[in-house]
Amino acid sequence: MNKSLKIILFIAAIFYLAFIAGTSFVVQNERYFTLVDDAMISMRYARNLAQGHGLVWNVGEAPVQGFTNFGWTLYMGFLHLFPFAASKISLAVMLTSALILLGNIIVVHKIAEVLAPESKFAPMFAAIVTAFYFPLVFWSLRGMEVGALVLLVDLALLLAINSKTDSKVSRLWSGKRTSGDVRLRIGLILSLAIFVRIDAVIAAVVIVAYLFFKDKKSFIIPAVMVALTTIAILYFQQTYFGDFLPTTYYQKVTGYTLFARVKHGLLMFNEFATRDTLFLFLFSLAGIFFYKQFTLETYLLAAIFLAQCAYSIYVGGDYAEFETNAANRFVTQGMSALLILFAWMMSRVLSDLIISRTPKSPDFGNSLAKSGDFAVPLAVIVLIIISGEPWTIYAIDNAPLLKADIRRVKLGLHIARNTDPEAVIAVHAAGQIPYYANRATIDLLGLNDLIVAKGQGNGEFYPGHNKWDYDYSIGQLQPDLIADNFTALSGYMRGHDQYQMLESDIYIRKDSAYINVNGLSSKEYR
Secondary structure, eight states, X not given: OOHHHHHHXXXXXXXXXXXXXXXXXXXXXXXXXXXXXXXXXXXXHHHHHHTTSOSOSSTTSOOOOOOSOHHHHHHHHHHTTSOOOTTTHHHHHHHHHHHHHHHHHHHHHHHHHHHSTTOSHHHHHHHHHHHHOHHHHHHHHTTOTHHHHHHHHHHHHHHHHTTTOOSGGGGGSSSOOOHHHHHHHHHHHHHHHHHXXXXXXXXXXXXXXXXXXXXXXXXXXXXXXXXXXXXXHHHHHHHXXXXXXXXXXXXXXXXXXXXXXXXXXXXXXXXXIHHHHHHHHHHHHHHHHHTTOOOHHHHHHHHHHHHHHHHHHHTTOOSOHHHHTSOOHHHHTTHHHHHHHHHHHHHHHHHHHHHHTOTTOHHHHHHHHHSSTTHHHHHHHHHHHHHHHHHHHXXXXXXXXXXXXXXXXXXXXHHHHXXXXXXXXXXXXXXXXXXXXXXXXXXXXXXXXXXXXXXXXXXXXXXXXXXXXXXXXXXXXXXXXXXXXXXXXHHHHTTOTTEEEOTTSOEEETTOSSBOHHHHHOOTTO
16 A cells, blocks of 8 residues: 555545544533434334344334345444444444445555556545545445445446456455456455445446456356345345335335436436536546547446436435535445546546646656646545535534434434333434334334335425325324424324424324323423
8 A cells, every 4th residue: 555545544534533523412411423314214223123123113013124225224233232322323333434435445546546557646536536525425424325335336346347367456355366256256245235225236237237348258157146136135125024125215216207206306416416527527528539448447437427327317316415415325326436537537638738748858747647746636626626515514514414413313312201112203304313212103204104105295206205194194093292393294283183282393192191291391402
């Protein structure tokens, strides 16, 4: 590992630790760490699994799959086997993600080094921008599986690109390698990515296709492993949960036309992802055409990026673009491939520009072009372009969504203190409140309720926030309290005299025997 990479890793590690520390907060003299609300849904399943109840939303009820990150949820379950306090368990996930991000920096650096072996610029540039690209850092350190997926896909890319050589990649593995070993490792890594989150099959198919065109024999083992892993996961989900696909798929994708989803996906991509991607992609495309770099490797990197963009548009985008003011987590999973491609093409441009301006000293010009002297300033400029705005907002107001996350943690703890364990609560935000309240929970938006998830949408398409059926969730299931408000809820509750709203904005069922009304009425938890 060269000195410049060590410096990048050191600075990134300090930055990640500062980011994590900055998201912590104090509740009743105890310091808490929490993940984004979606990640805390997975944490609830993980805790129930670790406690021996299975992958269930509510203990004692039939399993329902309110998560898509299967392998990441199992890893969270593993962490719950250790005696971490509820206030600190999220820290373990965050630190894991920090290590994953650092590992990915090394892999990105190595891929760029392999593709541009004469250039010190390309590896340094790709490593720096990847290390500090806002959406990748944010979604990873706030508990989502994005960093793990990016690392696994990048590892597979590295091995695939070098699948016929024993050069730089051989240092990653001990012992002698054969082509069969590499194919097996690529298959294992891609299978693990799909295990972490099943839609990683998109990147896996692209990499397998690359292997097919590169060497007709090399793709067979990875292709079989990818297919078998996907089939095995779908079979398990059907057997254990009763559906091939997660509840979240039905909740977010069904109930609206493909046109409505794609329209929303395009609007979100245009508004939030083009700043992150358009300049990098167009420059890379121009470099490919100008230098006639019509190689399988350029096609591979471009295809990984474009496939993730297409997937993001197909599902209608994500729920948090407005809050993060950046490309969503689906697009983010293809960004390291784009950054490597951009660094590769930029190294060619710099080489031509410098050498052409030093005709009297071609050796000096060639040496300067191959050096990494331009990597840091150009990386900073690119980061300002693609991530300057969200990082500026972060510097002023801390991480996106954090204020809501903290409020929900406090509300969950407040409910835990003022209700009996038998109480049933209802929520719209199904992450922090249920996890910290530790009560049986009705998910009003249906991410963990198949009846709501498979119903029709309400209003214009907005991923994850268009499904509710209050007649069923409240009128029929009769929760003891409704923990959080929602635009559509207040109108519905006006016709239900059996519920009353407390000063703390919590609705309680008047005849519930499991509630401390005076305690719940307090606003001190805020």
